[in-house]
Amino acid sequence: MSRLLTVLFTLSVLTVSMQAKAIDPIRIGVLTDLSGMNADLSGKGSVEAAKMAVDDFGGKVLGRTIEVISADHQNKTDIGSAIVRKWIDQENVKAVVDVPTSSVALAVQDLTRQANIAFLISTGGSSDLTGKHCSPSTVQWTYDTYALANGTGRALTESGEKTWYFLTANYAFGSALQRDTTAAIEATGGKVLGSVRHPLGTIDFSSFLLQAQSSKAQMIALANSSGDTTAAIKQANEFGLITGGQKLASLLMFISDVDGLGLDKAQGLLLTTGFYWDMDEKTRAWSKRFAPHNDGKMPTMAQAGVYSVVLNFLKGVEASGSLEGEAVVGQMRDMKIDDMFARNAYLRVDGRLVHDMYLAQVKTPSESKGRWDYYKILRTIPGDKAFRPLAEGGCPLVDSK
Template identity: 65%
Template sequence: MPFKSTILAAATSALLAATPALAEPYRLGVLTDMSGMNFDLAGQGSVVAAQMAVEDFGGKLLGEPVEVIVGDHQNKPDVGSTLARRWIDEQNVKAIVDVPTSSVAMAVQEITRNADVAFLVSTAGSSDLTGKACSPTTAQWTWDTYALANGTGRAITEEGGKKWYFVTVDYTFGHALERDTSEAVLAAGGEVVGTVRHPRETTDFSSYLLQAQSSGADVVALANSSGDTMTALKQAAEYGITASGQRIAGMLLFLSDVHAVGLETAQGLTLTTGFYWDLDDETRAWSKRFGERMNGKMPTMVHAGVYSSVMNYLKAAEAAGSVSGKAAIDKMRTMDINDFFARNARLREDGRMVHDMYLVQVKKPEESKGPWDYYKVIRTIPGDQAFRPLDKSECPLVKK
């Protein structure tokens, strides 16, 4: 090598050695459903909500930039697990956010537990996530099957709907929702007269609905979600189930579901939600900002929960001085949690974020003032009444 080239190469090597490597940004991974049955209730709206939280926080955590990345788990536990591992191992992801589908969330929770990464659950609803499967790095933020059962199930039973028949989606979430609702119905003096289970993304509910219709039940409970619930609601109307005197209980309904199915079909349904955009000035202000990014679409409780969970995680990690999942979640348990979404809120040792829930009724078409004006709030359910009491938790982290 010529003398000048040798000097230049040596100088370049010395300069590179003396220049500190640029720090990789901290990343939050929104692991959601971007193409399937949960797209409207979570999907792109969850991504936007997480981005809004990072921007409102200032875009940095512990002096380093924070980025939001996105993955589509396709509602498959193996796909979700693979993405979660890759993010943590290769992309400096310090928190995984949202995660529709309880079976996917269960799989991802094991990965985040072992990797000491925060897991901020907004869409998955099985109460087992903070029960027997609980993790020290998880915060289940928005809702769970116990809260829905305790709200909708108890309310309808106390109103006279004593005999229940379940049409249940056959996987982790559906089983948990049926179990928790059955317990609430029995506690309120009702009974379960039968159940039938169906695969996810069913297009023909005729046989299930006919069994429910002939069961003699007062209430036909749809223990499913999203596309399955909307299909079942439409077909129940076609079969004249409500016209015959039976009541339909949509155990999990989102604002986007009501929007898609229409007030003509959904009117009169009682449901439990963790958020409604038109609740007060605070919820309307945040929802307006969200809607401006989402072509006028109003947020579901999932979207509001994503924003709230990410914002409170960032505050906790900053205060803890650490991006360790356990350190951030432990710190969050000591903090006040109070924003447009989380009212009278706290994070418990089992990972359940306890906050007020709302029992609402879907408006009749003539009662609605326009698009997205769909709910009448019947009452607020205080968090301590909405969620499973800690002394009844199966979480091994809870001191007995």
């Protein structure tokens, strides 16, 4: 009799546990940089963008409440990996979002692939994420190194800037950006005269700028981002590199970087972006809703991308009736994707969202009407021209279809 009671008790505990799990909130984990060099371009703003998407969706999906949680990966692969393991194993996280710093994103992609959890990349930029390292549960939403190279690098070379020298951040993103931009330069008749690598978070660029100056290259390409980019631009101005006749090409620049630099230093720079808050009525309406959640700051393309990818993920969950990453991402490939961020967009089998990109130029102080009025959109680059052709990325999923 006691054995029967023990069995019945065990079954009742398991039943209660299963019922509790079934009604647990569905959690979306925003893994970002809350304290370092990428905090302004992603960080708190990315967390708030994800929360906005959940609220706009209605706060529930498949009958369960949706919660957004967040953590700071500190731009370190081991910390980011540990956070995601805990999220998956203990906190019922069903999607990991954002992830600036491509080396962290590549590590997280392995974990989400193994767990069949959706990985929704907005800020991680290496084109290898949808190339040789592609995953059936990953999407790369906002930009990548190929699109940046094909926008800024190609445009400048076509305009006559034929010789280049690279200052490259020494991690996965910098390497991919230099590789992809070199290909675009050479395909347009340009030549790379050399390069130098610098550590992530470099404070003093003087030795690197000296090497760039001595190269006599027309263009000094900054294959880095955020704090590294702004520090290099400031020091290049102080160093006299610009007055000496050379020019700077910032291959990845966010509107937060321009705001931090000021128009006096950033004016005239060309950049490629996936979003500009003041482009049209749709972008302005959303951005004016977003700014109060972000200390009055207008969104970067990374933060706008977080909103868009989370909203479309939730639509995919609802349509597929599933929380498994591969099933939801498969559903997203069959969906119409059109919102304030994604224009003329579709999701490919390699996980790349193909959408229009924009070649922009930073305004002069006299052209700007005030803070955040920073860009002139020079050209719309159609998605099929901006992003790498599907067959050229080396994604094994393409060969299997």
